[in-house]
Amino acid sequence: MKLNIAVLPGDGIGPEVTEQAIKVLQAIALEFDHTFTFKQAPVGAIAIDETGSPLPDTTLNLCKQSDAVLFGAIGDPKYDNNPNAKIRPEQGLLKLRKELGLFANIRPVKAYDMLLDKSPLKEENIKGTDISIYRELTGGIYFGEKKLNDTETVASDLCEYSKEEIERIAHLAFKAAQTRRKKVTLVDKANVLETSRLWRKVVKQVSEHYSDVELDFLFVDNAAMQMILNPKQFDVILTENMFGDIISDEASVIGGSIGLLASASVGDKHAMFEPIHGSYPQAKGKGIANPVASILSAAMLLDHFKLHNEANMIRLGVEKSLQLQITTPDLNSKHENITTDKVGNFIEDFI
Amino acid sequence: MKLNIAVLPGDGIGPEVTEQAIKVLQAIALEFDHTFTFKQAPVGAIAIDETGSPLPDTTLNLCKQSDAVLFGAIGDPKYDNNPNAKIRPEQGLLKLRKELGLFANIRPVKAYDMLLDKSPLKEENIKGTDISIYRELTGGIYFGEKKLNDTETVASDLCEYSKEEIERIAHLAFKAAQTRRKKVTLVDKANVLETSRLWRKVVKQVSEHYSDVELDFLFVDNAAMQMILNPKQFDVILTENMFGDIISDEASVIGGSIGLLASASVGDKHAMFEPIHGSYPQAKGKGIANPVASILSAAMLLDHFKLHNEANMIRLGVEKSLQLQITTPDLNSKHENITTDKVGNFIEDFI
Ligand SMILES: CC(C)[C@H](C(=O)O)[C@@H](O)C(=O)O
Numbered sequence: 160m161k162l163n164i165a166v167l168p169g170d171g172i173g174p175e176v177t178e179q180a181i182k183v184l185q186a187i188a189l190e191f192d193h194t195f196t197f198k199q200a201p202v203g204a205i206a207i208d209e210t211g212s213p214l215p216d217t218t219l220n221l222c223k224q225s226d227a228v229l230f231g232a233i234g235d236p237k238y239d240n241n242p243n244a245k246i247r248p249e250q251g252l253l254k255l256r257k258e259l260g261l262f263a264n265i266r267p268v269k270a271y272d273m274l275l276d277k278s279p280l281k282e283e284n285i286k287g288t289d290i291s292i293y294r295e296l297t298g299g300i301y302f303g304e305k306k307l308n309d310t311e312t313v314a315s316d317l318c319e320y321s322k323e324e325i326e327r328i329a330h331l332a333f334k335a336a337q338t339r340r341k342k343v344t345l346v347d348k349a350n351v352l353e354t355s356r357l358w359r360k361v362v363k364q365v366s367e368h369y370s371d372v373e374l375d376f377l378f379v380d381n382a383a384m385q386m387i388l389n390p391k392q393f394d395v396i397l398t399e400n401m402f403g404d405i406i407s408d409e410a411s412v413i414g415g416s417i418g419l420l421a422s423a424s425v426g427d428k429h430a431m432f433e434p435i436h437g438s439y440p441q442a443k444g445k446g447i448a449n450p451v452a453s454i455l456s457a458a459m460l461l462d463h464f465k466l467h468n469e470a471n472m473i474r475l476g477v478e479k480s481l482q483l484q485i486t487t488p489d490l491n492s493k494h495e496n497i498t499t500d501k502v503g504n505f506i507e508d509f510i
Numbered sequence: 511m512k513l514n515i516a517v518l519p520g521d522g523i524g525p526e527v528t529e530q531a532i533k534v535l536q537a538i539a540l541e542f543d544h545t546f547t548f549k550q551a552p553v554g555a556i557a558i559d560e561t562g563s564p565l566p567d568t569t570l571n572l573c574k575q576s577d578a579v580l581f582g583a584i585g586d587p588k589y590d591n592n593p594n595a596k597i598r599p600e601q602g603l604l605k606l607r608k609e610l611g612l613f614a615n616i617r618p619v620k621a622y623d624m625l626l627d628k629s630p631l632k633e634e635n636i637k638g639t640d641i642s643i644y645r646e647l648t649g650g651i652y653f654g655e656k657k658l659n660d661t662e663t664v665a666s667d668l669c670e671y672s673k674e675e676i677e678r679i680a681h682l683a684f685k686a687a688q689t690r691r692k693k694v695t696l697v698d699k700a701n702v703l704e705t706s707r708l709w710r711k712v713v714k715q716v717s718e719h720y721s722d723v724e725l726d727f728l729f730v731d732n733a734a735m736q737m738i739l740n741p742k743q744f745d746v747i748l749t750e751n752m753f754g755d756i757i758s759d760e761a762s763v764i765g766g767s768i769g770l771l772a773s774a775s776v777g778d779k780h781a782m783f784e785p786i787h788g789s790y791p792q793a794k795g796k797g798i799a800n801p802v803a804s805i806l807s808a809a810m811l812l813d814h815f816k817l818h819n820e821a822n823m824i825r826l827g828v829e830k831s832l833q834l835q836i837t838t839p840d841l842n843s844k845h846e847n848i849t850t851d852k853v854g855n856f857i858e859d860f861i
């Protein structure tokens with residue numbers, strides 16, 4: 160297969176982890192006889208520095224013309240501490256999601272047996288956890304009208320959802336559940352929000368097309384508790400943009416390191432793959448950034464093009480590296496000197 | 511001191527736990543020579559059944575005329591499964607908060623040493639946790655305009671905040687921090703929401719009046735992670751209504767049982783005290799409901815009227831009961847037959 164992949168390394172540790180993912184994808188291409196072409200473009204704080212915009216048109220166009228986007232991370236302390244700055248790196252990411260129509264963000268959360276002791280949660284509560292979170296990514300309060308009055312004393316954000324926006328991601332979630340443990344849990348706040356009541360109604364209707372899948376409802380406050388008390392109860396979680404942001408970051412603690420968690424953002428025409436960790440600027444250039452999340456995002460990229468054997472080969476390589484403790488310091492108390500690069504090389508060699 | 515207390519037992523286990531709190535308050539009145547008068551009124555599903563309204567006018571008036579409100583819990587499965595019902599128990603609670611002007615919901619979260627093994631989190635991560643969450647309770651997306659179009663295909667909820675709404679709760683949070691470890695963490699999503707940016711701006715301004723208190727900012731997704739990874743970093747958490755709902759329920763798992771967590775909702779004129787657990791209908795009438803959250807809510811009521819010795823006496827009684835394992839089954843694997851009533855009696859006798 161031929162794939163044109165746009166690479167957006169971004170800020171902080173983005174470039175160094177993305178480099179490992181590319182290495183691994185190239186090893187896969189060699190081994191399985193594919194042709195993957197990589198083209199890089201700037202995004203985030205680095206793009207603001209270079210061009211004044213967090214998402215230059217050339218970057219956006221490259222993404223639109225590619226088969227898939229491999230994304231690193233964005234964010235820089237100089238903007239984080241100043242959320243009132245008119246131009247901010249996050250705008251690049253949000254615009255990219257919207258322009259590419261990436262309405263579904265898929266985040267798998269897994270407790271690896273060999274890492275159970277790294278988790279802040281007790282082993283018996285998490286062993287066997289295997290969740291796939293479907294977060295709506297181009298609607299809701301993220302993209303609704305924002306207002307600030309002239310005296311800057313009243314502000315508002317509108318959370319809006321349409322039936323179509325809910326339907327398309329609901330179908331994806333139910334289809335995913337059919338290949339898994341056949342359960343979808345809708346997380347909402349239907350006892351308070353009108354949008355949540357629409358979500359419940361529409362998701363119920365969609366569920367009628369998937370009679371083999373069980374549908375459950377959970378209020379978001381309760382879900383935030385259940386995620387820690389008993390994460391094993393979840394198979395596929397379906398939720399709106401803001402709740403998905405919170406619940407999936409919360410869920411990321413289960414596995415013991417956010418450095419392991421990959422994500423796919425998909426739409427009708429485009430798809431983007433990124434680690435869920437941020438730019439972690441303090442770690443930049445030190446060789447301590449865990450590349451596994453980025454490498455597993457590359458595996459999700461391959462899955463997206465139905466290259467499942469190839470994707471599983473990457474996953475095997477990752478598991479092997481975890482077993483042999485070829486891991487960066489976040490997961491490794493014994494060997495402090497295993498760098499980002501070494502982990503990438505090990506998985507590359509494995510393939 | 512003379513206090514008129516409105517008692518709203520509500521649904522499910524509400525009545526049985528509230529009964530224990532009243533018992534304990536009466537013991538305090540006797541011991542410290544106060545006069546507490548209790549008047550009961552219906553709220554929630556039971557009020558809908560009796561009167562058609564989740565908050566009858568007589569109940570609201572009683573609350574307005576009382577010095578404080580002791581609240582049980584509301585909610586019934588017949589409404590939970592039908593969020594589209596026009597009349598729902600939650601409306602009673604939301605209206606009560608709004609009508610009484612209870613703009614600040616205060617939720618203390620503590621890891622009791624004798625219960626560390628009950629927590630789903632590892633002991634070393636939580637030992638010493640002591641957080642006070644200040645959640646805004648009468649604004650934001652809970653009370654903003656809700657819309658549903660005629661074809662029921664587009665819904666929206668408006669999240670709105672004014673400077674005044676933010677200022678008044680911020681002052682309470684900073685004052686609380688002054689009596690504690692002198693740190694306030696504002697939880698928001700200022701990289702996406704206009705309302706969050708207003709929160710940051712206003713809270714920064716308010717912080718200038720409290721030079722002895724440190725102010726920190728955390729995005730809500732990161733806060734959801736940090737709450738599990740390292741809850742000890744928090745002293746006072748300040749946040750808007752919806753984020754507070756999610757973060758405080760998440761935090762409730764730290765202590766090992768949601769049956770321990772009390773809350774106070776205060777405004778300029780009125781104050782209400784309630785356990786944070788819900789109506790837990792499955793447990794109703796079985797004597798297994800943990801009354802400690804309701805009893806500790808009574809302690810918060812006494813603190814509100816500066817009866818700190820009295821409040822501390824209740825807390826001592828609760829700690830004693832935990833030490834001696836005079837606890838309901840949620841916390842007790844050895845003695846399965848200690849009932850709601852027995853726990854209440856023990857603390858009453860202690861006083
Ligand atoms: C950077 C931020 C805008 C973004 C979001 O909230 O969606 C991030 O937290 C994420 O989850 O990808």
Ligand SMILES: CC(C)[C@H](C(=O)O)[C@@H](O)C(=O)O
Nearest residue numbers: 350351380600603604755786
């Ligand atoms: C019952 C519900 C409306 C309420 C809320 O969301 O505020 C509850 O979850 C709470 O936190 O007191």
